[in-house]
Amino acid sequence: MGLGGYRRGWGVCRSVIVGMAMWAALGAGNAGAQVRGTIVGPGATSYPIAVSPLRSSSGAEQAAGTFADLVAKDLDLSGLFKVINRGAYIEDPQRSGVTADTIDFRDWSTIGAQALVKGSIERDGEGLIVEARLFDVVEGKQIGGKRYRAGDDELRRIAHRFADEIMQILTGERGPFESRIAFASRRKGRFKEIYAMSLDAGDLHAVTRDGSIALAPSWSPDGRSLLFTSFASGNPSLFSIELGGEKRLLSSRSGLNLGGRWSPGGRAIAVALESGGATDIALLDPNGQVMHFVTKDRGIDVSPSWSPDGESIVFCSDRGGGPQIYVVGAQGGAPRRVTFEGSYNTSPAWSPKGDRIAYASRVGGRFQVYTVGIGGGDVKKITSTRGDNEDPSWSPDGRYLVFSSTRDGSGAIYFSDAAGTRQTRLTPSGGDDSSPAWSRWLE
Amino acid sequence: MARSIRMAVVLMMVAAIAVTGCAKKKRIADEAAIGGTGNEEALNESSSLGRYKRGLGPEEGGVLKDVHFAYDSYELDGSARDVLAANAEWLKENKRARTEIEGHCDERGTVEYNLALGAKRGKSVKDYLVSLGVASERLTTISYGEELPLCRDASEQCYARNRRVHFVPPSE
Numbered sequence: 264m265g266l267g268g269y270r271r272g273w274g275v276c277r278s279v280i281v282g283m284a285m286w287a288a289l290g291a292g293n294a295g296a297q298v299r300g301t302i303v304g305p306g307a308t309s310y311p312i313a314v315s316p317l318r319s320s321s322g323a324e325q326a327a328g329t330f331a332d333l334v335a336k337d338l339d340l341s342g343l344f345k346v347i348n349r350g351a352y353i354e355d356p357q358r359s360g361v362t363a364d365t366i367d368f369r370d371w372s373t374i375g376a377q378a379l380v381k382g383s384i385e386r387d388g389e390g391l392i393v394e395a396r397l398f399d400v401v402e403g404k405q406i407g408g409k410r411y412r413a414g415d416d417e418l419r420r421i422a423h424r425f426a427d428e429i430m431q432i433l434t435g436e437r438g439p440f441e442s443r444i445a446f447a448s449r450r451k452g453r454f455k456e457i458y459a460m461s462l463d464a465g466d467l468h469a470v471t472r473d474g475s476i477a478l479a480p481s482w483s484p485d486g487r488s489l490l491f492t493s494f495a496s497g498n499p500s501l502f503s504i505e506l507g508g509e510k511r512l513l514s515s516r517s518g519l520n521l522g523g524r525w526s527p528g529g530r531a532i533a534v535a536l537e538s539g540g541a542t543d544i545a546l547l548d549p550n551g552q553v554m555h556f557v558t559k560d561r562g563i564d565v566s567p568s569w570s571p572d573g574e575s576i577v578f579c580s581d582r583g584g585g586p587q588i589y590v591v592g593a594q595g596g597a598p599r600r601v602t603f604e605g606s607y608n609t610s611p612a613w614s615p616k617g618d619r620i621a622y623a624s625r626v627g628g629r630f631q632v633y634t635v636g637i638g639g640g641d642v643k644k645i646t647s648t649r650g651d652n653e654d655p656s657w658s659p660d661g662r663y664l665v666f667s668s669t670r671d672g673s674g675a676i677y678f679s680d681a682a683g684t685r686q687t688r689l690t691p692s693g694g695d696d697s698s699p700a701w702s703r704w705l706e
Numbered sequence: 707m708a709r710s711i712r713m714a715v716v717l718m719m720v721a722a723i724a725v726t727g728c729a730k731k732k733r734i735a736d737e738a739a740i741g742g743t744g745n746e747e748a749l750n751e752s753s754s755l756g757r758y759k760r761g762l763g764p765e766e767g768g769v770l771k772d773v774h775f776a777y778d779s780y781e782l783d784g785s786a787r788d789v790l791a792a793n794a795e796w797l798k799e800n801k802r803a804r805t806e807i808e809g810h811c812d813e814r815g816t817v818e819y820n821l822a823l824g825a826k827r828g829k830s831v832k833d834y835l836v837s838l839g840v841a842s843e844r845l846t847t848i849s850y851g852e853e854l855p856l857c858r859d860a861s862e863q864c865y866a867r868n869r870r871v872h873f874v875p876p877s878e
Contacts, residue, residue: 447817453758453761455853474759475755475758475759476755476758476850476853476854478817478818478853479817479818494755494850494853496749497749497750497755497848498848499821499848499849518825518847519821519822519825519849521818521821521822522818535818535822537822537825537849539829540825540826540828540829540830540832540847541826541829542822542825562826563819563822563823563826564822565818565819565821565822566816566818566819579816579818579819585778586778586815586819607778607815609815609816609818609819610816610818610819623816625814625815628814630814630815630816651814653816654816654817697817698816698817698818
């Protein structure tokens with residue numbers, strides 16, 4: 264009953280917190296399947312697309328550019344698109360149409376675009392109204408469109424949302440960009456705090472101000488709060504914090520209360536608890552009470568990560584000698600070993616698609632990111648750089664990873680497609696960033 | 707029975723607060739500490755964490771000497787046992803002294819695994835001191851993993867210094 268009340272409590276708050284009051288499908292054009300299938304996956308031939316600045320009314324000029332910049336950046340980051348440089352665009356966004364019957368598609372086919380994003384933005388009282396449309400340049404018709412009413416502070420989010428929509432239409436799978444990434448960092452002073460940001464890093468901000476050591480963040484399923492471990496009161500205890508809200512003590516058993524992760528349905532928290540030197544995986548209820556221990560062993564069991572169906576947990580254990588990756592049922596039982604290559608494999612993350620596990624492996628004295636099938640086969644190396652690549656975390660769509668890397672010196676957060684084809688640094692370097700956690704799609 | 711009824715009442719109250727929701731958000735944050743065991747203690751200013759909070763680096767050695775470990779190991783080798791034998795003698799001569807055993811790791815490996823490894827190192831040291839006749843009530847343990855290193859260069863020499871158990875200066 265406690266669980267039900269807690270969950271309903273979130274439901275009640277939801278309408279207050281989400282100010283993105285409305286969105287609506289725009290235009291008669293159906294999401295045409297004509298272009299679907301031309302895009303196979305990241306690393307395939309890039310699909311040329313133009314993203315025009317929105318036509319803006321007075322007072323929305325800056326937002327018009329920001330929206331287009333963010334959509335273009337997401338599409339580029341996806342590795343699926345070649346975003347045509349804005350300098351090549353022939354049409355003036357302020358003097359040209361935003362509907363299929365008023366756009367001269369020859370202006371876009373000439374510069375090589377196969378798809379086009381256009382739209383408009385205007386001020387409406389306290390907020391903005393954004394209309395964004397996606398066109399098939401070859402067919403000369405609209406294949407997607409959305410109208411959003413949003414506050415200025417939500418512009419970033421709707422840009423990411425529309426980028427996800429574009430990926431949905433052109434690849435058949437929603438994109439991963441309307442989401443957030445949290446990580447631990449020392450980027451402002453000597454203390455290690457938890458930070459959060461959108462994928463574009465433009466709103467990077469500190470979530471905790473503990474003035475101590477805060478680490479191992481992970482998201483609630485709705486992306487509104489974070490679990491983390493902090494030494495703020497001496498003992499490494501588990502806390503939850505709402506973005507912009509208060510932190511809440513969940514577990515402060517003597518010893519480690521480490522690396523909590525919400526189950527996909529939000530009913531339980533998997534955590535590593537230490538007692539007498541041995542660290543085991545336990546499940547806590549949403550108020551931090553121990554429900555049961557999933558593992559019980561004299562050695563080290565850490566870094567739990569849930570299967571998307573919430574039935575199983577992957578974790579790191581030294582029960583066989585060195586650290587290796589194991590899978591166990593969420594109710595307990597005998598763990599099954601997943602990794603057999605390498606003498607030091609750690610920080611597993613179960614893909615939201617369910618089929619693969621990403622982890623860090625020590626090779627030649629340095630750490631690299633790998634993925635492995637959940638049955639233990641088909642090991643793939645994702646990174647092979649100087650420095651250490653650690654703590655992979657999957658995108659909500661399971662097509663991308665973020666991880667920390669010291670390849671450029673101090674730790675920073677990197678973005679990669681799941682095959683490792685193209686790897687991009689997301690955070691400014693010099694912050695000693697670690698332990699990134701990618702949220703699910705924001706609700 | 708009385709206890710379980712009390713628990714049910716507490717859960718009902720928590721649920722009621724959660725449902726009535728947003729206006730009292732800060733109050734919920736204050737009241738939700740029922741998951742903890744409430745073993746908060748004043749932070750020891752001489753501990754590595756206490757020093758870090760004051761802007762100071764961790765101390766090396768002291769009246770009780772540091773113990774060092776091999777990579778990814780919490781086993782006590784011969785020299786570690788010699789150091790601990792001397793530390794045990796000191797603790798037996800100063801019968802009222804208490805100390806906290808801090809487990810530390812080098813930077814290689816992930817943050818979470820190293821915290822667990824540091825806890826193992828602390829436990830190995832505590833068990834050995836107890837086996838030498840030091841009362842376990844005089845010894846507490848904490849792991850800082852790789853969070854409070856003595857040095858930050860990527861060299862084997864620096865890694866070896868950081869793979870340590872340190873004793874907080876004893877107090878009575």
